[in-house]
Amino acid sequence: MQLSTFILAFYKSVKGFALNLPMLTGIILLTGLFEVFITPEMLSSLFSGRPFYDTLIGTISGGISVGQPFVSYLIGGELLDNDMSYYAVTAFILSWVTLGIVQLPYEYSLFGGRFTLIRNLLAFIFVLLISFATVQTLQLQA
Amino acid sequence: MITKTGNTQPKAKLSGRYLLLLVALSYALLYCYYPDKTLQALLKSLSTLLHLLPVFLAVIVLMGIFTALMNAKKVSKLLGKQSGLRGWLIALIGGILSHGSSYIWYQMLVDLRKQKVSDGLIVTFLYTRAIKLPWLPLMVSYFGYAFTVILMFYIIIGALAQGLIVEKLSSQN
Numbered sequence: 001m002q003l004s005t006f007i008l009a010f011y012k013s014v015k016g017f018a019l020n021l022p023m024l025t026g027i028i029l030l031t032g033l034f035e036v037f038i039t040p041e042m043l044s045s046l047f048s049g050r051p052f053y054d055t056l057i058g059t060i061s062g063g064i065s066v067g068q069p070f071v072s073y074l075i076g077g078e079l080l081d082n083d084m085s086y087y088a089v090t091a092f093i094l095s096w097v098t099l100g101i102v103q104l105p106y107e108y109s110l111f112g113g114r115f116t117l118i119r120n121l122l123a124f125i126f127v128l129l130i131s132f133a134t135v136q137t138l139q140l141q142a
Numbered sequence: 143m144i145t146k147t148g149n150t151q152p153k154a155k156l157s158g159r160y161l162l163l164l165v166a167l168s169y170a171l172l173y174c175y176y177p178d179k180t181l182q183a184l185l186k187s188l189s190t191l192l193h194l195l196p197v198f199l200a201v202i203v204l205m206g207i208f209t210a211l212m213n214a215k216k217v218s219k220l221l222g223k224q225s226g227l228r229g230w231l232i233a234l235i236g237g238i239l240s241h242g243s244s245y246i247w248y249q250m251l252v253d254l255r256k257q258k259v260s261d262g263l264i265v266t267f268l269y270t271r272a273i274k275l276p277w278l279p280l281m282v283s284y285f286g287y288a289f290t291v292i293l294m295f296y297i298i299i300g301a302l303a304q305g306l307i308v309e310k311l312s313s314q315n
Contacts (some may be wrong), residue, residue: 006210013205016249017198023158026165027245028194032187033168036179069277077284090293093281097272103245105161110252119265122307126269126300130293137292 031066054088062095072096090131098123197242221259233263237270266305
């Protein structure tokens with residue numbers, strides 16, 4: 001393997017990243033806004049105590065939230081302490097890491113509309129399915 | 143641009159200029175009403191950027207090594223439609239081990255996709271990223287072992303199922 005091949009390969013990968021810098025910068029700046037303006041208290045206030053409704057709210061609010069996963073555990077733990085259903089909390093912490101409304105424009109620009117739509121739709125449906133399956137299995141185990 | 147194989151490639155261009163402009167305008171507008179919070183958001187973004195820099199570098203290096211060592215034929219054999227069980231295992235383990243936000247990995251995944259890596263494997267890789275190894279101890283402390291193990295198990299099953307659905311949809315297309 002020649003050194004020039006490696007240099008050319010690295011040049012290509014740096015160039016690929018550089019071309020996406022405006023999009024990446026935009027997404028990172030957007031995550032800052034979401035983190036500050038959409039507070040954990042605001043998210044907690046969306047839940048009502050009705051399991052099905054809360055599971056949907058958990059999925060949607062987890063999907064629009066951004067930040068480190070431990071923040072979703074903190075909020076999820078708080079919700080459980082307030083007698084919220086495990087279905088809602090599981091949906092919330094799972095959609096936090098699998099759905100990303102903020103990064104949709106970036107995903108769309110790179111992968112195209114069809115891929116982005118199918119992937120996110122499937123991720124949304126599977127958040128609901130996995131939440132249901134997890135809680136049911138947990139109840140069986142208990 | 144015409145490649146060796148005779149394919150026409152579109153000229154690479156900057157992506158996300160309008161999004162960046164829109165976000166910058168949002169910052170300017172929000173600063174007028176909530177200066178403290180907006181500055182806090184800017185600092186949070188900078189901190190995120192600093193946190194992500196090592197991962198960016200790792201991804202660039204990985205992409206470089208991948209491009210240098212793997213040609214389209216090799217990639218297709220390892221991760222293409224005919225890759226079989228090995229391809230699914232690579233996608234699963236790669237997703238679990240990959241670090242940082244999903245969007246950092248998008249560029250690398252797009253490059254792999256151009257080398258005929260199937261969409262199903264990309265979807266599986268992205269979904270298994272829900273398993274955050276460094277945060278597992280914290281998850282256990284909040285929700286218990288049973289919950290964590292069961293959830294991880296279903297995430298893996300879900301990731302594979304989604305990958306297979308996407309494969310099926312792609313083959314129908």
